[in-house]
Each structure stands twice: as structure tokens, then as C-alpha cells.
Amino acid sequence: MGRAEARRAQQQRGARRAPRGRVKGKGGASGGKKPTGIRRFFTWRKLLGTFFGMVLLGMAALVGLYFYVEPPNPNDDALKQSNVYKLSDGTVMARVGSMNRQIVSIDKIPADVQTAFIAIENKSFYSDRGVDLKGIARGVFNTVTGKGKAGGSTITQQYVKNFYLTQDQTATRKLKELIISLKVDQEMEKPQILAGYLNTNFYGRNAYGIQAAAQAYYGVDADKLTLEQGAYLAAVLQAPSQYDWATAGPNGKELVMIRFNGVLDNMVEMGKLDPAKRKEMKFQEPIKPKPPTGSEGQKGYLIQAADEELKRQTGMSDGQLKAGGWEITLSIDPKKQAALEKAVQDELESKLDRKGRPVDAAVQAGATSVDPKTGAIVAMYGGTGQSEQWASNALRKDFQPGSTFKPIVLASAMEGKASTQDGKPITPNTLYDGTSKRPVVGSDIPFNPQNQDDRDYGDPMMTVQSATNSSVNSVYAQMIVDVGPKNVKKTALQLGMQDRDGWPEDKPAMSLGTMSADTLEMAGVYATFDNHGKKVTPSIIKSAKHADREYKPVRAVGDTAISRRTADTVTKVLTGVVEDGSGKAVKSSAYEAAGKTGTTEKNVAAWFTGFTPELVTVVAMFGDEPGTHTQTSLTGTAGGGRAGGSSFPAAIWKQYTLDALKGGKTGSFDLDEADMGKAQSSSPSTSASTSPSQSASSQPPSNTPSRTPSQTPSRTPSSTPSTTPSTTPSTTPSPTKSGSGKPSPPNRVPEP
Structure with a gap:
């Protein structure tokens, strides 16, 4: 074989090996060596293709997620808010809620x-x-x-x-x-x-x-x-x-x-x-941190009252309210609130020995003060603090109002133009028998209430004014029979009292305040008297705002509940109680006042409900056994005797009213439509002294008690009323007594 043939044979053998070792180029020429190892997988083409492929996949995934993912419900903390409570002057009183x-x-x-x-x-x-x-x-x-x-x-x-x-x-x-x-x-x-x-x-x-x-x-x-x-x-x-x-x-x-x-x-x-x-511009240094404002002292009770009103007006549940977001401005006046708290401390708490005297440990106090012209609650006292007494004493409804209910009986009599059993119109001058345990006449339900200390008044007849001054049970028991218990209940509801289970709507005992009530509704009743018969519904909320809810404020002053003539007459009668009667402890030259004491059966509660033209305040004391919450007697409070409405409640009322009105203009009652003459006097020393609004022209001669009453003096010096009766013999002819009959056993009833 020649050299030429040998070369051709070698080329042919190389061509057969080329697919494994060489890459043909253009025209069939062999290329360079093929990549080996990891280089086979990372060519620029592959890298670019992979990158753009991932970008496209990522974009597709994002587009898919955009349409797939929906905003979830807000997380729990995002919607949590506090409720903010402010006083009437705009200062923040408290923030309540898990999230500030x-x-x-x-x-x-x-x-x-x-x-x-x-x-x-x-x-x-x-x-x-x-x-x-x-x-x-x-x-x-x-x-x-x-x-x-x-x-x-x-x-x-x-x-x-x-x-x-x-x-x-x-x-x-x-x-x-x-x-x-x-x-x-x-x-x-x-x-x-x-x-x-x-x-x-x-x-x-x-x-x-x-x-x-x-x-x-x-x-x-x-x-x-x-x-x-x-x-x-x-x-x-x-x-x-x-x-x-x-x-x-x-x-x-x-x-x-x-x-x-x-x-x-x-x-x-x-x-x-x-x-x-x-x-x-300069940096403004922040204030020092303050501790969270909570519900210490009276704040918790004020919040409680505001929450109850807010739920009542909006129909919210507790859970909806606690979700927060409310800014609630209360009608509470900071100065009056401080004055009320101080009065309770000075005239009651400072005199109690809660640890050393069992009676004192059971004493609870509550109070509500209202502006009668606006219906705004300007001060409220709920108790010693929610750590000791959770529920507000100002709002508790498990005690009776006692004789503070009697003015409602008189109002109903005058509003309905009621008359006595012998047909005489009932007015402040109408004569009634003041004998203790005297059976009522004209009632299917026997009732013969005992007067305080079983005293007889009037020898035996006395005017309604005198009976109101001395809070004579036997007179008002007969009067409610004459008016009709159902009519009196109707008037009470018109004035703002609440119809609750156990209201004795057909019983003469109702005249003595045997239904339940709280200081808030009694303040509304007396504010209606003060406001000439226009119904006052006390409100503690001045304004309330929420981003998603609407609050419609209480219509604090409404339409006529009773006529002006009736309201003014009752007010004038109650000025007599302060001038010459059981409310004499609050008498002061600094203001003109009207009011009524009340003490319930067994002395488990004592009330003083009084008002000036500018302010209506109800102060109540309750005997509430710690732990069991059993109603217990207040007798022996602060080491004294019977604790009636003329004692601690009247003393608290007087100090608070003096402080609350200090520096302000005080006026006299505008009672030109009152149907009565001057207030009755219960002693020679006061018979000639009448208030500026009282007329001496239309009042019959005084009818006075037949014997000297034995009244236990209050332990509070400023609240000891005068109990010396007049000895002037009655000159009023004794009319025919309405009714007769054999007395039934005496009833245990509330005292004045």
C-alpha cells in the first residue's frame, strides 16, 4: 500500500471516531473539544433560559397569588380600643379596655x-x-x-x-x-x-x-x-x-x-x-409618663352609671361596649363631685369604726345630685370603692325609699283633685286625724300604721302641711286610700319611678314607700317638682362619640308630668319640712331649700331628699351585712341611736349643698301658682318665722301634737332637729272623723 492510500485509510478511521471525540463544523469540518463535567450544564444559553423562565414563572405565580390571596379578617389587636371617659370640663377621667x-x-x-x-x-x-x-x-x-x-x-x-x-x-x-x-x-x-x-x-x-x-x-x-x-x-x-x-x-x-x-x-x-x-422650629419635650387612668375611688361607679345609660340608649350588649372606641363625656362637675365625696367623708366615714363596730361595718352610702333645669347628673357617690363594694349604692334598687315617697301621694291627690272620705278637697290645709295606729277608712285592706315612737298628733286633727312636716304615717295612710293606690302609682310612674316586681299597687302601705327605688330615680322625681312639673330624667352622659355607632342622648327634660300648680304646691309644702319639720337639720340662710326625710321599717335605710332652685340631691344610707348582703338595722351607727333621714343623710346633704353652691348665685323658688299658705310651725320659736315664699293669709290656725314627742336626737350635732312641740291649744273646730270601728292590730311600718 502506498503512502497516499495509507493517509486515506487513516482519515476514514478518524471520521468514524469523530462522533465520540469531535464536533463537525460548517462544511463537515471538525470543531473543538466538547465540554465535559459540570460545564456541560452551565452554558450561557441554559443560564439565560433558566433565568427568564423563572422570571416568567415568578410573574405568573405573583399574578395567581394576587387573585388568590384575599385580605384576611383584621387581627384581634387591630380592632381593640379603650373607652375614654371624660368629666364635663373635658379632662380625661379614665381609660378602660385591654388596648389603650x-x-x-x-x-x-x-x-x-x-x-x-x-x-x-x-x-x-x-x-x-x-x-x-x-x-x-x-x-x-x-x-x-x-x-x-x-x-x-x-x-x-x-x-x-x-x-x-x-x-x-x-x-x-x-x-x-x-x-x-x-x-x-x-x-x-x-x-x-x-x-x-x-x-x-x-x-x-x-x-x-x-x-x-x-x-x-x-x-x-x-x-x-x-x-x-x-x-x-x-x-x-x-x-x-x-x-x-x-x-x-x-x-x-x-x-x-x-x-x-x-x-x-x-x-x-x-x-x-x-x-x-x-x-x-424647636423640639418640644414630652410630658412625664403618667400611670394608666383606671377606675379607682368613685371613677368605677361613674363609669358603671355611664355604661348602663349608654347600653340602654343604644341597645348594645356588654361585649359590644367592651370592644371599645367610645369617647364618653360625663356631665359630672369635678368641683361638685369633690364636694360630695368630701361631705360623705366628713359627715359619715370619719365617724365610723368599720373594723371595731359591727354596725358600722354594714353601713353603705349612696347619693345622686342633679341640675333640675338640665337633668344633668353633676355628682354621684357610689360607695367606698369597687374593691370593697362592687355595685354602686347610688344605683342599687333593693331598698325602700320610705317616707320620701309621701310627697308623691300628695302630688297625686292634687293632680287628681281627690277628696277626703267626707268630700273635702285634699290640699295642704286639709285636716286629717293624726292618731297613731288609727285604722284607715274606705280600704278593703285593713291598715293601721304606727307613727314614729307611737306618737299621736293633732289633738287629734292636723293639716296635711303639719303631717308632712312631722312625717305622720297615719295621715298619709288615710290619704292614699282617699286618692286610690292605683292612682298614686300612676303618678309615681309619670314622675319617673320604675315599675318593678313587688310594687304594692293596691295596698295603703304604699304611702310609706314600701316599693324599691334608687337615688337616681328619686332625684328625677324631686327634680320634676323643682322644675315646675316638667319631667326630668337624670342623665350622666353629656355626649358620646364612636366612629361606627350613633348615640342619641337622653331627653333629660321632657313634657309636663304633672301640672305646675301641683308641682309648686308640693315644693312649697316641702319648704315647710325644712323650715319647721323633720328636715330642719339642713336649714341655712345660704339657700332656700325643700326636702323630705325617710326612714324605712326596722331602720334598714335612711334617706334625705332635698333641693334648692339650683340643685336636687338625694342622699341614702343602707344597712348591708358584709358578705351576706342581708339588710340590717342602722341603729347604733357611729355609736349613736336611731340613724334616720334627719341624721347622717341630712348632714351630708347640707355640707355638700353649701360647698356646691359656694360662690354661685342662689335664688328663691318661683312658686306663684302654689295652692297653699305659710308652712305650719311646730314650736313657738318658729311659728312666727316663715320663708320668703310663704304667705300668712290663707293658713288656718296651727294644729299641734297632743303630747310631747320623744325623739331620739341624732349623734350628728348639726343634724339634730328641734322636737319641742307647740303647747298652743287647737282653735280649729273638730270636724267629723271619717270612719270608725274597732282597731285592728298595729302594723310595723316605715318611720319618717
């Missing part, structure tokens, strides 16, 4: 304060679509390079995190945040998103939301924030515990000042703040 937050609308936040948060957190807020891709990329880069946690969240993303999600730093949560932020930006207006962001953030000092933060750091509502104050709140938001000026160290103060200045400088850069004005 009060959501406010965006229009309640000053525009420059809104801009301050945008300037430091998300300058592109109004132009972005809910996410900032550059910011996210920057945040990821910072995390990867160790320059800090991933940031770059927009205001929308932070709102979504606070409102819908959690604070967990996970990829899944971050992805949800992105998707939901895009959807929220499409579905909500920017101002709504900003409001949600400002209301859900935690600012430190247990303050959630800008309203709570404004109060915590500057003691003002959000709508009163200055730009400088808003700039600090925007700055402190990044690290509340580190940046709180009251507790921050030098480094914390330096960092928060950097952010504070950054807020204002960014606003200048955005064209939202004039550079000259920026130079004049």
Missing part, C-alpha cells in the same frame, strides 16, 4: 402632622402603588450585606402588617404583606390607609394609635398636636422604648433627635414646609 387605643378619623389629625409621618416613613406614599420595589431591593441588599434588617416597607405595607397580619419576620408573612398591600392600595383611598396606619401603630407608653400617643406624650387630643409634637411622634415610632425622651439615654436622645430633624428637613425637601419656618 382610640381610633380617630383622618380629619382629626392635622395635615402637617400627617405629612410629618409621610416625610420620614414613605415620601412616595401618594404616588406609589402600595409597595416600593426599589425600597424592597435596598432592604434585601442591606440584610444580605449585614447592614441591618430588611426594610423598605411603605406606609401601606406597615398598615397591612399591623391591621391584617403579625410582626413575624418570615418570608411567608412578607410575601402576604406584598400581595395584600397591592390589593389594599387598589381598594382603599390613600387618606384611609394613612388613617389606618396612624391608628394601629404602637408609640410606647402603652399607647396604640395617634390619639392615645398624643395624650400619653403631650396630654392633648390628636387634633391639637403641633407640627413639632407630631414630628417627635413620627420619630419615636421607630423605637418607642429607646426613643422615649423621659427614659432614653444619651444615645437614644441623640438618635431620636436625628430622626426628629430628619422629619422636618424632609418636609422642606418635599416642599411641604417653608425653610424659614423650619429654622424657627
